[in-house]
Amino acid sequence: MTRQLEDTAEPSPIGAGRLAGIDRRSAIDAVRLRIGMAISLGLLKPGERLPDQEDVALGLSVSPITARRALASLAEQGVVVRRRGRAGGTFVADEPPQSVLAELSASPAESQAVNRLVDRRLLFECAVTHYATLNATAEQLDELERLTRDMAESSDWSDYHQADERFHQLVGTASGLGTAVEVYHETLTELYAYFIPYPIELLHKSNCDHVALVAALRAGDVEGAVEVSRKHVDILHRTMFMGLTEGGASSG
Known part of the structure; x- marks a missing residue:
């Protein structure tokens, strides 16, 4: 669904008050x-x-x-x-x-704040993945697999991002963790506000993690699924903009 908010009402994605020490931007x-x-x-x-x-x-x-x-x-x-x-x-x-x-560059304070946000997501991701392995329905697993195909067929970073966001939101929902899922979704929203466009080839490579995660969820492999998710999020420390400025070149 297309968002219809004016930019004056839209929360600032870089400079949100929840991340202490970060520069404020419109x-x-x-x-x-x-x-x-x-x-x-x-x-x-x-x-x-x-x-x-x-x-x-x-x-x-x-x-x-x-x-x-x-x-x-x-x-x-x-x-x-x-x-x-x-x-x-x-x-x-x-x-x-x-x-x-x-x-048009991120400040050291912004980079540090995003690293902390990545750590917060890492904790949530491991938890929701653990319980999604135990609680995901057949319909949810089928939808997750469909989203991996959508990402594989995406022709640009915008299409990929939209499917990627739905994928991770669904993993959270499939965990069945109640109101904790809302907090996880909020963390995703905060972090997605920092992603920058990537070449589609790198994003397709990142999608291999999604494919591996769905396979582990279907197999009921809790340990394997959590490890896939852990690595998928942990790499953001090196591949979001704070790492890319130091020579990295991978997808988020």
Whole structure:
């Protein structure tokens, strides 16, 4: 479902009050940062076409108006270019201004706060996976498997992210942990607000973890399922933006 919130009402994804010590940013500036960092890190290439505006919003978990204003701002600064016509759309500029890209970077405080958020998710992920192995229904397992196929067939980071989010939400629901699932979902939402676009090839590689997790859930292999989930989340310490700036290059 497309979110219809104005950017003035939308919670700021980078700078949320729950993460102490983190820099405060508007929702628009947060989207600008996430796209700018992906370009700086070479995850989005010069000339690469971005998904449609509404798909950018869905892929970055923001409202359409926030995505529109962020892209318009990046276009004004020459980071992206917009072209009309059948082959039109929004594209990464051939030579984005380095001075602008230098401003679109995460601070050390932001990186530290996201690391703490990854640790919080790691604890939740292991718990919900343990109980999902015991409690998941046949219908839920079938839906999880369908979502792995959707991710395998995704052609861009926006489509992949949407299926990835539904996958992990369903694992939480399948655990049957009651109100604790709501807290897990809240943690997912907080963390997804920091993801930046990745090449689809890297995301398809990450999907191998999802496939392995579904197989372990079907087999009732609690230990194996928890280990898959642990590794899947723990790698975020090295592959989200705070690790990528140090030379990493893998999916989140």
